[in-house]
Amino acid sequence: MHILLTNDDGIEAPGLLALAQALKPVGKLTVLAPDHNWSASGHVKTLHRPLRVWHRRLADGTPALTTDGAPSDCVALAVLGLVEETIDVVVSGINPYANLGHDVTYSGTVTAAMEAAISGIPGLAFSLDGAENHGAELEYEAAAELAAGLVRQVMAQDPPRGLVLNVNIPCRPRQELRGVAITRQGLRVYRDALVHREDPRGRPYYWIGGEAPTGVPDPGTDFWALAEGYVSVTPLQLDLTAHEQVATLQGWGLEL
Amino acid sequence: MHILLTNDDGIEAPGLLALAQALKPVGKLTVLAPDHNWSASGHVKTLHRPLRVWHRRLADGTPALTTDGAPSDCVALAVLGLVEETIDVVVSGINPYANLGHDVTYSGTVTAAMEAAISGIPGLAFSLDGAENHGAELEYEAAAELAAGLVRQVMAQDPPRGLVLNVNIPCRPRQELRGVAITRQGLRVYRDALVHREDPRGRPYYWIGGEAPTGVPDPGTDFWALAEGYVSVTPLQLDLTAHEQVATLQGWGLEL
Numbered sequence: 001m002h003i004l005l006t007n008d009d010g011i012e013a014p015g016l017l018a019l020a021q022a023l024k025p026v027g028k029l030t031v032l033a034p035d036h037n038w039s040a041s042g043h044v045k046t047l048h049r050p051l052r053v054w055h056r057r058l059a060d061g062t063p064a065l066t067t068d069g070a071p072s073d074c075v076a077l078a079v080l081g082l083v084e085e086t087i088d089v090v091v092s093g094i095n096p097y098a099n100l101g102h103d104v105t106y107s108g109t110v111t112a113a114m115e116a117a118i119s120g121i122p123g124l125a126f127s128l129d130g131a132e133n134h135g136a137e138l139e140y141e142a143a144a145e146l147a148a149g150l151v152r153q154v155m156a157q158d159p160p161r162g163l164v165l166n167v168n169i170p171c172r173p174r175q176e177l178r179g180v181a182i183t184r185q186g187l188r189v190y191r192d193a194l195v196h197r198e199d200p201r202g203r204p205y206y207w208i209g210g211e212a213p214t215g216v217p218d219p220g221t222d223f224w225a226l227a228e229g230y231v232s233v234t235p236l237q238l239d240l241t242a243h244e245q246v247a248t249l250q251g252w253g254l255e256l
Numbered sequence: 257m258h259i260l261l262t263n264d265d266g267i268e269a270p271g272l273l274a275l276a277q278a279l280k281p282v283g284k285l286t287v288l289a290p291d292h293n294w295s296a297s298g299h300v301k302t303l304h305r306p307l308r309v310w311h312r313r314l315a316d317g318t319p320a321l322t323t324d325g326a327p328s329d330c331v332a333l334a335v336l337g338l339v340e341e342t343i344d345v346v347v348s349g350i351n352p353y354a355n356l357g358h359d360v361t362y363s364g365t366v367t368a369a370m371e372a373a374i375s376g377i378p379g380l381a382f383s384l385d386g387a388e389n390h391g392a393e394l395e396y397e398a399a400a401e402l403a404a405g406l407v408r409q410v411m412a413q414d415p416p417r418g419l420v421l422n423v424n425i426p427c428r429p430r431q432e433l434r435g436v437a438i439t440r441q442g443l444r445v446y447r448d449a450l451v452h453r454e455d456p457r458g459r460p461y462y463w464i465g466g467e468a469p470t471g472v473p474d475p476g477t478d479f480w481a482l483a484e485g486y487v488s489v490t491p492l493q494l495d496l497t498a499h500e501q502v503a504t505l506q507g508w509g510l511e512l
Binding site for chain 2: 039043044045046047048050051052053073076080081082102104105106111114118119146149150153154160163164165174177179182184185188190192193194197203204205206208231233234235236237238239240241242243245246250252254255256
């Protein structure tokens with residue numbers, strides 16, 4: 001099995017290093033990650049400028065490639081032939097905070113997995129909930145071991161070509177984890193607020209600030225799983241059609 | 257009715273101007289658009305840097321606001337209070353090429369409409385198929401008239417708060433259009449190829465190139481509607497869960 005590993009936090013991120021180490025026993029590993037942090041970059045494919053690629057090593061000496069492109073570009077570059085050997089699965093992460101609810105449409109970590117699916121390769125995105133409040137590398141290592149185990153189990157199932165899994169791991173000791181829950185995307189509640197300031201020359205500027213978003217922990221959702229101590233695995237699709245609205249809209253009789 | 261108009265091609269784009277002119281008779285209009293082109297920027301919310309906002313005028317003198325933020329930021333800024341009056345609907349476009357199939361996950365035009373839905377405001381994204389091959393402003397004007405008519409009809413239905421409509425308009429004379437089709441997202445076929453070049457100093461760089469992507473025109477899809485001469489209206493949702501895969505995954509018995 002040939003694994004492509006990428007992320008959106010960049011080649012220096014501790015979550016990438018931990019995942020690289022944990023995935024080595026699972027299969028042949030190619031690391032291709034952005035040269036800087038692309039958090040909240042969304043699904044970007046760089047068509048308007050050329051991309052550079054450099055050889056680098058991770059902190060433990062693992063050979064790696066890095067590019068000035070986005071997470072999705074890493075996948076596109078590899079799939080389109082920069083990496084010669086066929087890629088069997090794309091693994092993205094570990095993101096240092098959870099990707100839940102509507103977050104997935106903003107998340108570079110998740111969209112790297114989606115880019116894989118567009119190319120017919122299973123994509124698994126891993127995020128660590130609450131890591132921003134802990135930050136110890138040991139916690140990435142434990143989460144990475146768990147992630148590697150999930151990659152192995154999923155690939156043993158001969159998964160469908162378009163499989164995208166959004167995996168969120170609670171930042172808790174292993175013995176406190178209750179298992180794996182297959183979940184659906186929950187509802188985010190954003191509490192953004194506009195912060196108005198003035199620069200030293202008296203001109204206004206704005207921050208999108210406010211409190212951190214929360215989630216509605218309805219049973220069966222990703223928010224619920226994390227709150228209950230489960231590893232949350234949400235299967236995602238690239239079809240964004242609101243199928244149940246089609247009949248309603250047809251009833252509106254829209255005209256030219 | 258108070259309409260917020262934005263786009264991802266920037267404040268100078270002819271598609272924005274045409275839509276501004278066509279929407280004026282429909283309601284009170286606020287224009288807030290990026291100061292440069294964000295095509296293929298995906299769903300971005302700028303949290304890591306402050307945003308600037310400037311007063312500008314469109315080419316016809318229409319007052320407008322512009323920001324160094326992304327299309328989604330335009331919506332967030334307006335909704336969070338930069339624009340005082342409550343916004344009833346967000347209109348995005350007109351994009352100078354179609355947003356079909358998987359394109360929607362890359363499209364700034366569409367994600368502006370999604371950002372509206374996250375805030376509980378209906379969002380309508382408009383794109384003109386084939387405008388890149390024609391380019392006449394007159395064609396934007398005809399499409400904008402049509403778009404304004406759809407905004408009026410949709411808002412008359414008291415649409416659900418989370419409504420997101422991805423509207424694609426064929427670049428054809430009005431008399432050749434066959435009507436409005438409510439569609440589902442079709443399947444894109446990408447034909448990307450990696451183009452390998454060397455700079456004047458002999459160092460490699462890469463373009464994501466290849467032929468333009470095509471679509472599978474299955475009946476009922478957005479690709480089909482445009483091919484048949486219909487205006488395609490696809491309702492989108494923010495829930496990306498692949499619900500029909502949940503049972504399959506539960507059957508895999510994934511473990512820690």
